Amino acid sequence: MRHPHTSLRATRAGAATAAVLLAGTATGPTPAAQAAAAPAQQPAAASSALPGVRFVDIPGDGGTVLKANVFTPAGADGSRAYPVIVLPTSWAMPQIEYVAQAKKLADSGYVVVSYNSRGFWQSGGTIEVAGPPDIADASKVIDWALAHTPADPGKIGMAGVSYGAGISLLAAGHDKRIKAVVALSGWADLIDSIYSGRTQHLQAAAMLSGAGRLTGRPSPELQQTMKDFLGSDLAKEQDMIAWGKKRSPATYLDQINRNGSAIMLGNAWGDTIFPPNQYAEFYEKLTGPKRLELRPGDHATAEATGLLGLPDDVWTNAQRWFDHHLNGTANGIDREQPVQLKPRTTGAYEGYPDWKSVGADRRKIAMGGSRTIRANVDSGANGGVVLLSNALDQFLKLPPVASVPLLPRTHASVWESERYAETQRVRGTAKVHTTLSGTEESGTLVAYLYDVGPLGLGKLVSNAPYTFHGRTPGEPFTVDLELFSTAYDVPAGHRLALVIDTVDPLYIEHSPTGSQLTFSSPESDPSYVSVPLRDK
Incomplete structure (x- = not known):
C-alpha cells in the first residue's frame, strides 16, 4: 500500500493543531501533574467555594478516583428524593464541562453528578475508550449518588456529549437502573464511525489521539490500537474491529432494549468524527421510547452554545426528555414526531414518524x-x-x-x-x-x-x-x-x-x-x- 506522504504529513499537522485547539478549551494541570495529584483513593466528598456545587472524589471501578462535581436543588434537606442525572465528560474535556447545564437542571429539581472520565485530567486510571472499566465506572457513580445525595433510585438518567454519549448508551445496556438517556454527538458503532467503507478516517482519529495524549494518559491497548489503525496494518484489522465492537452500543442493542431506557439521540449532519448514518440505523432498532434529532453542524457544534450557558434547543429538548421520562411531566414531547430533522439550508424542523420515512422517495x-x-x-x-x-x-x-x-x-x-x-x-x-x-x-x-x-x-x-x-x-x-x-x-x-x-x-x-x-x-x-x- 502507498500513502501520499506529503499530504499525510500536512494532514497530521493540521489534526495536531486541531487537537491543541480542542484541548485548549479545557483548563487544568498537565497529565504528569494530574498523575501526581490523583491519589489511589480520596475521601468521598470535599467542600466547594461555589454556591450549590460540591467538588468530590468518587471511587470508580477498582477504586480508581473519578473527579466529579455535584449539583443539588436549592433547599434540599434530605426530606425528599430527587431524580438524578449522571454526566460523563467528553473526550479531553475537564469536569467543569457541564456546569452551565448542570446548574439549570439542578434549578429544575434534579441532582446532577458530572464526573471526569477515567484517564483524563485529574481522574485516575488510563484512557480505555469506553471499555469495560468506563462502563463499570458509570454504575459506581450511580451507587455513590444514591449513597451521598438525595437521589431517587427509581429516577436515574444519564447524558453526555461525544465520549459521554457513548458511555451513557453503553451503561444503559449494562445497568437496569438507568431509565432515560440523552446521547448527543455520540456513536452507536465505533468502527462504522471512524473506519466506514473500510477506510481510516485519518483526521478524526489523529485529532482524537492527539487530544488524548495532551489531556490524559492513553492505555497501552489504546496506543497499540491507534498505531495499528493509522499504520494500516491489515494483519491487525480483525483485532481492531473486535476492539471497536466491544465499545459499540450497537453490540449491546438487545440488552438496551430489554432494559427499556427511554433514549434520545442527537447528532449533526456533518459530524466528521461520528457520522449520522450509524446513529440513524441504531435508532431504528431501538424498541423502547426513543427520539432522533439531526441538525446542521459538525461534531458537538450544535451543543456547544448550551455548554456555554446560552439558549440551545438541543439542551432544551434534553431537559424536556428527562422531565417527561423521569418526572412524568406532560410536556408533549411524547406526542411529537420522534424523528426531528433540521435541514442545512432552512431554519425549520421537520418531523417524521421514523427514519425510513425520511428518504422514502x-x-x-x-x-x-x-x-x-x-x-x-x-x-x-x-x-x-x-x-x-x-x-x-x-x-x-x-x-x-x-x-x-x-x-x-x-x-x-x-x-x-x-x-x-x-x-x-x-x-x-x-x-x-x-x-x-x-x-x-x-x-x-x-x-x-x-x-x-x-x-x-x-x-x-x-x-x-x-x-x-x-x-x-x-x-x-x-x-x-x-x-x-x-x-x-x-x-x-x-x-x-x-x-x-x-x-x-x-x-x-x-x-x-x-x-x-x-x-x-x-x-x-x-x-x-x-x-x-x-x-x-
Whole structure:
C-alpha cells in the first residue's frame, strides 16, 4: 500500500493543531501533574467555594478516583428524593464541562453528578475508550449518588456529549437502573464511525489521539490500537474491529432494549468524527421510547452554545426528555414526531414518524459509460477539514466547494443530473451502485455529491470513502456505498453531480502509486446514484 506522504504529513499537522485547539478549551494541570495529584483513593466528598456545587472524589471501578462535581436543588434537606442525572465528560474535556447545564437542571429539581472520565485530567486510571472499566465506572457513580445525595433510585438518567454519549448508551445496556438517556454527538458503532467503507478516517482519529495524549494518559491497548489503525496494518484489522465492537452500543442493542431506557439521540449532519448514518440505523432498532434529532453542524457544534450557558434547543429538548421520562411531566414531547430533522439550508424542523420515512422517495442518476481515473492525486474535490468545514456550513452556510467543470477528468469521474426545474429536497442517505475494477489488488475511492449552480460551482451535499483489498487486478466487482446522511435543498435551476476521485485529506489512501480505477455500467447491472428526494 502507498500513502501520499506529503499530504499525510500536512494532514497530521493540521489534526495536531486541531487537537491543541480542542484541548485548549479545557483548563487544568498537565497529565504528569494530574498523575501526581490523583491519589489511589480520596475521601468521598470535599467542600466547594461555589454556591450549590460540591467538588468530590468518587471511587470508580477498582477504586480508581473519578473527579466529579455535584449539583443539588436549592433547599434540599434530605426530606425528599430527587431524580438524578449522571454526566460523563467528553473526550479531553475537564469536569467543569457541564456546569452551565448542570446548574439549570439542578434549578429544575434534579441532582446532577458530572464526573471526569477515567484517564483524563485529574481522574485516575488510563484512557480505555469506553471499555469495560468506563462502563463499570458509570454504575459506581450511580451507587455513590444514591449513597451521598438525595437521589431517587427509581429516577436515574444519564447524558453526555461525544465520549459521554457513548458511555451513557453503553451503561444503559449494562445497568437496569438507568431509565432515560440523552446521547448527543455520540456513536452507536465505533468502527462504522471512524473506519466506514473500510477506510481510516485519518483526521478524526489523529485529532482524537492527539487530544488524548495532551489531556490524559492513553492505555497501552489504546496506543497499540491507534498505531495499528493509522499504520494500516491489515494483519491487525480483525483485532481492531473486535476492539471497536466491544465499545459499540450497537453490540449491546438487545440488552438496551430489554432494559427499556427511554433514549434520545442527537447528532449533526456533518459530524466528521461520528457520522449520522450509524446513529440513524441504531435508532431504528431501538424498541423502547426513543427520539432522533439531526441538525446542521459538525461534531458537538450544535451543543456547544448550551455548554456555554446560552439558549440551545438541543439542551432544551434534553431537559424536556428527562422531565417527561423521569418526572412524568406532560410536556408533549411524547406526542411529537420522534424523528426531528433540521435541514442545512432552512431554519425549520421537520418531523417524521421514523427514519425510513425520511428518504422514502428515490430517484436515480445514471452513471453510464466507462470511466477510468488515475489514483494518488487530489482532484480538488474533498470533504473539507475535520470540525472546521461543517461548522462553517452550520453558522455561515459555507460548505466545502469545488468547480465541477474544472475538475481534471484524468483524476475524477463526474456524472450529472438534469437541471432541476423545481427545488429538490434531499433527505436521508444517497447510495452509489457501480461496477469497479482496479489495476492493483488494493485501492481507495471517495464519492461526493455536489449541488452545482449555473456557473459550475459545486457545494458539497455529502461524501463517503470506500477501500478494497485483495481484489484480482482487472477483474470487475460490484460496489455499494452509502454516503453520509443529510438534509439539503437543491435550488431550482441547479443540478446534482456525483464526483469520484481517490484522495481526500480526511481519509487514508490505499491506492498504490500509478494505479488506476475503472468504473463501468454493464447492461445487466447498470451503475447509478440513488438520491432520496421528497416532494413539497
